Every structure is written in C-alpha cells, then in structure tokens.
Amino acid sequence: AKSSGKARIVVYEAEMDRRATHDAKLGADLRRALDRDEFFLVYQPVVRLPDGCPAGAEALVRWRHPERGVVPPVEFIPLAEQTGLIVPLGLWVLNEACRQAAQWLRDLRTTGPWKVSVNVSARQLSEPGFAVQVAEALAGWLLPADRLMIEVTETAIFDNETATATLRQISALGVALALDDFGTGHSSLSLLRTAPVDVLKVDKSFVDDLGGDNAESTIVTATLYIANGLRLSAVAEGVETPTQARRLYELGYQLAQGYHFAKPLPAEEMAALLAGAAPL
Numbered sequence: 382a383k384s385s386g387k388a389r390i391v392v393y394e395a396e397m398d399r400r401a402t403h404d405a406k407l408g409a410d411l412r413r414a415l416d417r418d419e420f421f422l423v424y425q426p427v428v429r430l431p432d433g434c435p436a437g438a439e440a441l442v443r444w445r446h447p448e449r450g451v452v453p454p455v456e457f458i459p460l461a462e463q464t465g466l467i468v469p470l471g472l473w474v475l476n477e478a479c480r481q482a483a484q485w486l487r488d489l490r491t492t493g494p495w496k497v498s499v500n501v502s503a504r505q506l507s508e509p510g511f512a513v514q515v516a517e518a519l520a521g522w523l524l525p526a527d528r529l530m531i532e533v534t535e536t537a538i539f540d541n542e543t544a545t546a547t548l549r550q551i552s553a554l555g556v557a558l559a560l561d562d563f564g565t566g567h568s569s570l571s572l573l574r575t576a577p578v579d580v581l582k583v584d585k586s587f588v589d590d591l592g593g594d595n596a597e598s599t600i601v602t603a604t605l606y607i608a609n610g611l612r613l614s615a616v617a618e619g620v621e622t623p624t625q626a627r628r629l630y631e632l633g634y635q636l637a638q639g640y641h642f643a644k645p646l647p648a649e650e651m652a653a654l655l656a657g658a659a660p661l
C-alpha cells in the first residue's frame with residue numbers, strides 16, 4: 382500500500398509538471414499572440430422576447446492558436462489575468478469591439494437601438510486610467526457612448542472602491558454597465574446602490590433551473606423583481622430550450638441570450654442580423 386501511495390504521488394507530480402509546462406508554454410504563446418494578431422471577436426446576439434429580434438451583441442474573444450486551433454477563453458483568460466496580460470488584451474478587445482460597432486453603425490441602414498457589450502475583468506477595472514481608455518476608444522472610433530456596454534462581475538467590484546469609482550466615470554460618459562453572472566459572485570444587494578448598474582445578467586445556472594420537471598424559478602423571478610424595482614433591465618443568459626424561453630417570457634423577461642437563439646457568431650453574421658433586425 383505504501384509503495385502504491387508513493388507511485389500515486391509520483392504520477393500526481395508528473396501530472397503537475399505536465400500542467401505547469403503546458404501553462405508555461407501557453408503563457409509564452411499568449412504573450413506573443415497579441416503581436417501576431419491571433420485574437421478575434423465573435424458576437425452573441427442578445428434578443429428581445431418573444432420575437433427574437435436582436436437587441437444587442439456581446440463581444441467574446443477567441444484565440445486562433447497556430448497549432449491548437451481556436452482556443453476558448455476559459456483556457457486563456459485566467460492565465461492572462463494571472464500574468465497581467467489581460468490588461469493589453471482587454472484594451473485590444475475594447476478597441477476592436479468599438480471599431481466594429483462604429484463600422485456597423487456606418488454600414489447598416491437600420492440603426493435600431495442595439496449596443497455592443499464588452500467583458501472587462503477585475504484586473505482591468507483596477508488599472509488607473511481604464512475610464513480614460515474607454516473614453517479614448519469611443520472618441521478614436523467615433524462611436525457614440527450609448528452604443529457601448531461594459532460587463533463586469535459582482536466579484537470584480539465587490540469591496541473595491543477603485544473599481545466602483547472607475548465605473549462611475551465610465552457611466553458618466555454614457556456607457557451602459559451590466560452586472561454579469563448575477564447571483565453567482567460576492568452578491569451584495571448594496572452593490573446595486575453604490576455601483577451605477579443598468580443591466581442585470583442572470584447567470585445561466587439559474588436559467589437552467591427553469592427546464593425539466595422540477596422547474597424552479599425563485600431566483601430568476603426575484604432577480605426580475607429587483608431589476609424592475611430599481612428600473613434596471615434584466616437579461617437571462619444561457620437560454621438553451623424553447624421551454625426556458627417561454628417560461629422567461631411568461632415571467633416577464635424582455636431580453637435573453639443563449640444557444641436557443643444563437644451561438645456566438647462571426648462579425649459578418651452578426652451584422653446581417655442587426656441589418657435585418659429580423660426574428661431569429
């Protein structure tokens with residue numbers, strides 16, 4: 382038993398080594414990826430219920446790795462956060478999304494009230510000068526502030542005076558703010574008073590509860606109640622089935638996002654949706 386325990390430890394250490402090497406390699410690749418233009422954005426529609434007309438687009442980053450192919454953000458955002466690379470990467474995402482939104486605004490004949498939203502990590506929000514970078518991106522691409530939304534998690538702003546002050550500056554520019562993954566972080570309802578929030582994005586895990594036989598709607602209902610009371614919008618995330626979509630509509634949700642409506646799309650496909658503003 383003793384020797385097998387030892388063997389297990391050796392195997393475990395080998396696995397740790399393998400992972401550390403993997404991370405180190407990926408980290409080194411990540412540092413070069415920005416210079417090599419390997420990142421791109423896809424856009425997931427946020428739709429109106431019940432008709433499915435696009436009301437906005439969330440920008441989601443992808444990495445086209447020369448050997449691994451397209452790498453999803455779960456595999457490199459945490460690493461980028463650890464190494465600080467999220468700061469220049471996040472700045473690239475912000476500028477690319479603003480560039481794209483400004484181009485859509487020029488090219489598309491219909492100009493419905495859609496916004497493009499950008500995910501911002503805690504680390505970016507704590508950088509002094511982030512609000513200035515947002516102002517510069519808008520001015521640089523000639524994008525009206527009301528076309529941009531910034532998505533942050535509760536955890537990123539919880540107990541963080543710098544982050545909250547930055548959000549107030551961004552909000553003063555006319556940019557909308559969404560609380561992402563609402564209900565899963567360091568939830569504190571007092572956040573909704575101190576941070577200038579416009580939108581609550583109800584996390585997929587609560588939307589999942591709506592399906593199936595033991596449908597459970599307490600959290601999605603309570604979140605909508607809070608949003609309505611505070612005059613915020615609510616977006617239900619991760620809607621995968623017609624049943625969930627119908628339940629959300631019956632509960633009073635007006636906005637939703639998820640594979641049931643559309644997966645994240647290449648920019649051209651998102652543009653076609655915005656141009657038509659047609660039901661999905």
Ligand code: C2E
Pocket residue numbers: 425440441442453454455458471474500501502561562618619620621638639640641645
């Ligand atoms: P998020 O901001 O909560 O984004 C939603 C994620 O859920 C996206 O994954 C989206 O593709 C996925 N999703 C949407 N609808 C459905 C659905 O119906 N079912 C399922 N199973 N998934 C759905 P993605 O693109 O892999 O992004 C994962 C996370 O990575 C994002 O979660 C966000 O936290 C982070 N992320 C993505 N892009 C950026 C970025 O540019 N900057 C930062 N800081 N974080 C980013």
Ligand code: CA
Pocket residue numbers: 439500532561
């Ligand atoms: Ca998000």
Ligand code: CA
Pocket residue numbers: 561562582584618
């Ligand atoms: Ca989310």
Ligand code: CA
Pocket residue numbers: 562
């Ligand atoms: Ca999430």
